[in-house]
Amino acid sequence: MKKIILLMLLFISSLLSAEIKELPWPKGETFLTFLEKYTIPQKLYFDLEKEDKELASEIMAEQRYYLYENEDGTLNQVLIPVSDEIQLHIYEENGVYKFQTLPINYKEFTETIAVPITSSVSYDIQKATGNAALTAQLKAIFSGVNFRGMQKGDFVVIKYSQRSLLGRSFGLPDIKGAMVEVAGRKYYRFKSKKDDKYYDQKGVGFTKTYFFKVPLTYKRISSHFTKKRWHPVLKRYRAHLGTDFAAPRGRKIYAAGDGRIDFIGRRGGYGKTIIINHRNGYRTLYAHQNGFRKGLKRRQNVKKGQHIGYVGSTGLSSGPHLHFGLYKNGRAVNAMKVIRKPDTKGLKGKSKATFIANTKHYIKAFEEIIADENRAKATKLDRVTYKNDLNL
Structure with a gap:
């Protein structure tokens, strides 16, 4: 070390x-x-x-x-x-x-900003923060809201975390809560720590649940997902950004979800690989294949459970298995935590009551920062940063 x-x-x-x-x-x-x-x-x-x-x-x-x-x-x-x-x-x-x-020794900050609309939400957020990805993330969680209806004098308020590396934004911003005002009408979204989904101030969910299936019948998991781990014996950091499913050569591999093929071919040490783009920012990777199902090509749409290839050991592989990678907004995530039965319960009972109570603190903070902006009649954005002490 x-x-x-x-x-x-x-x-x-x-x-x-x-x-x-x-x-x-x-x-x-x-x-x-x-x-x-x-x-x-x-x-x-x-x-x-x-x-x-x-x-x-x-x-x-x-x-x-x-x-x-x-x-x-x-x-x-x-x-x-x-x-x-x-x-x-x-x-x-x-x-x-x-x-x-x-x-990666990145820095991370959390702040709340209020952006008065003068031109468009994209232009004004970019001008205020220099972070183009923030607008894309905002629009994703407010799907269904007509941003074109925004008028001069409307506000956008966002509480978010952002990583930075060597003075530049690194990775995507993580929005904790936000308010969008369209022609005077206010819409809210808040992220719950319970399930990482977004809800409005009344606890109504707005994140579409997207579920994947295990892409093959396997014998065992030969290597688990590891994001960053210090190995005390080898004295170094190790990472494995996927899940390895041991299975016989030639066993069929299926698409884990509906999507479109973004890549099909050889990919370095992964050998014969297919990458599929899905909705909601997800992407799946299927590596070390022995071969692909005939007729598959790039930009082709596939359905969940559709046969796409065969287990093999192409590339740099010690034996037949499927290396399965799952990515959310470009970030590698543990597939075995996402592949699960649908949770139809949502926020109920005490969890919902706690969530709604906490959103009231957010809304109050949002109103205060808007009031400060209006009182000052600022021509430039004055950033106001709140402590990250709200536990949704």
């Missing part, structure tokens, strides 16, 4: 003393082609453990990474985020390139 902390401090100090490049990961670039570009022996990759090879396949196009080159153009070190929690670190030590996985 001390060695890793020291390496991270050395990397940070190099950022301060040298020019660090922040670049988008190019489309079509793989971990191996990146190594080839910097004449780094590919043995570095092939010597990695299975979980680390799979992490190298998680690098997404346009993901921003951080590069430090030597004066002669060779690689000194690079940090490549593969999730909100973990990043790949390649660095040179005594003329030899080494690899490790490190936690």
